[in-house]
Amino acid sequence: xxxxxxxxxxxxxxxxxxxxxxxxxxxxxxxxxxxxxxxxxxxxxxxxxxxxxxxxxxxxxxxxxxxxxxxxxxxxxxxxxxxxxxxxxxxxxxxxx
Numbered sequence: 001x002x003x004x005x006x007x008x009x010x011x012x013x014x015x016x017x018x019x020x021x022x023x024x025x026x027x028x029x030x031x032x033x034x035x036x037x038x039x040x041x042x043x044x045x046x047x048x049x050x051x052x053x054x055x056x057x058x059x060x061x062x063x064x065x066x067x068x069x070x071x072x073x074x075x076x077x078x079x080x081x082x083x084x085x086x087x088x089x090x091x092x093x094x095x096x097x
Contacts, residue, residue, distance in 0.1 A: 007046060017029075
């Protein structure tokens, strides 16, 4: 996941936390965290990048609505990222402070 922007990583984490969310579901969740509006021109091109790079699979809910889920590759990369992060921010390190 080192080839992704911070926003793209956030998208991966949100998608991982839901069962096949729509783009609108992802948008709403991020807006609650960022406390700002995320426009479609930012959201959907970044979701498309994640699909193109193999992190996310895109499905169909209905004619106008897509769903998103992590691919196996996306899960593996997320796990690798978490291991890397934990080297620096593990709960044991914070307990020592």
